[in-house]
Amino acid sequence: MTKSSITSLKGLQLELAYDDTFSCVQCGYCLPVCPTYETMGTETHSPRGRINLVQMMAEGKMSDWSLLGNTIDNCLGCRACETACPTGVKYGHILESAQDAIAARQQYTAPIKLGRSMLFRRLFPNKRMLNSLSGVLWAYQKIGMEKAVNKYKLTRILPKPLAAFAEMLPRQSSPMTRMKRPTAFHPPQGKPRFRVAFFTGCIMDAMFERVNRLSMELLAASGCEVIAIPGETCCGALHAHAGERDMTRELAKRNIEAFERLEQAGAVDFVLNNSGGCGAMLTEYPQLFQHGGDTQWYDRAVRFTDKSKDISVILAQLDLPFTRSSEQMMTVTYQRSCHMTNVQKVTAPPLKLIQSIPGIQLQEMADKDKCCGSAGIYNIVKHEESMAILDVKMHAVKDTSAQTIVTTNPGCLLQMQLGIHREGLQDQMRAVHLVELLAEACGIT
Secondary structure, three states: OOHHHHHHHHHHHHHOHHHHHOOOOOOOHHHHOOOHHHHHOOOOHHHHHHHHHHHHHOOOOOOHHHHHHHHHOOOOOOOOHHHOOOOOOOHHHHHHHHHHHHHOOOOOOOHHHHHHHHHHHHHHOOOHHHHHHHHHHHHHHHHOOOHHHHHOOOOHOHHHHHHHHHOOOOOOHHHHHHHHOOEEEOOOOOOOOEEEEEEEOOOHHHHHHHHHHHHHHHHOOEEEEEEEOOOOOOOOOOHHHHHHHHHHHHHHHHHHHHHHHHHHHHHOEEEEOOOOOHHHHHHHHHHHHOOOOHHHHHHHHHHHHEEEEEEEHOOOOOOOOOOOOOOEEEEEEEEEOOOHHHHHOOOOOHHHHHHHHHOOOEOOOOOOOOOOOOOHHHHHOHHHHHHHHHHHHHHHHHOOOOEEEEEOOOHHHHHHHHHHOOOOOOOOOEEEEHHHHHHHHHHOO
16 A cells, blocks of 8 residues: 555545444444334444444455445434443544545536525524524415315325425414514513523424423523523524535624623623523534534533523423412323434433423333434434334334323424324324423413
């Protein structure tokens, strides 16, 4: 092997997080918790199989990037393997390095390149554009067009993945409601327990505005002063999953700077979010700067992350003003957000909150920690694979006989609503965000 070949191979090994792959001892503890291994049944679609392929590529034993790309693209990124791993393999870092390396070598056609640029650089970071899209959807729902489209199955003209979710669109708030939403909420009485900044996000703020509004009102009713973060933008999670690492760092810097400006005007105790995927990305901001030698941004990211919490963590410490009667019995089951469980390590607070609601009986499902198959936009770009995973999940849900599925992530919420629809259970079951269930129990609408 020539000197230039050796240098090139070393560069590839750094690019692919090669050193981290040696933590994997191929024990197989990851296999039972991997949804794609369960549904696809092959080692190449298991965590240890993917790690082995990354090793082979980094060692020059494999040169077919399309083979690596296929198995990496089929990974949900749920990171349940990290929780199950006895040797602490940094699977998330290995996965992201492979995604970045594959994206760097991907030859996109002009239309796809334009589409990616529109989505990742123009749409998601632009709240005004996203809110305009929400306004269009509100009008579509308000004038009855959505009902007509669904009634006459006009969604059949759409690609199958988009057609499946067209009927699951969340109800949109009117543009007037959005304009009237205050930027700060104060507790109704007494000294506030905490002063918190609320991270509204991009998709959550545009498509799930009601959940954001209920989140802030619930915090205020429980004794928090709630303020917005002027200048915040998309968390960057979708960009990271798509290998758009430079854009992810840019968005992280913008959010960190927005937080720092807010802190200069008055300290906050926490920065709260209500999306498991967003929260995981915010938690991992320091890692975006850890390997580039940018110690200043790394330190700033750590300060931001130290205050970033899922809303359930704080609500579980407060006295919620429940108005629901204990005689109103309801059985619920809880679909965990993978990124909240496996990345943020937030597990107990949501359970504590659900069990604190009067009249609620929590019935856990089998394999409760397994992914539902949503995984960002996985259920769009890998629709058939996602539906196979969802079918397994819905079998476990039905066994609980629950009337309500509780989630803590927008993608999970839409996925579970689709699961209910696919099983024909619309009249027997619903899916709601944890915040919606809590607000309902507190008489907040």
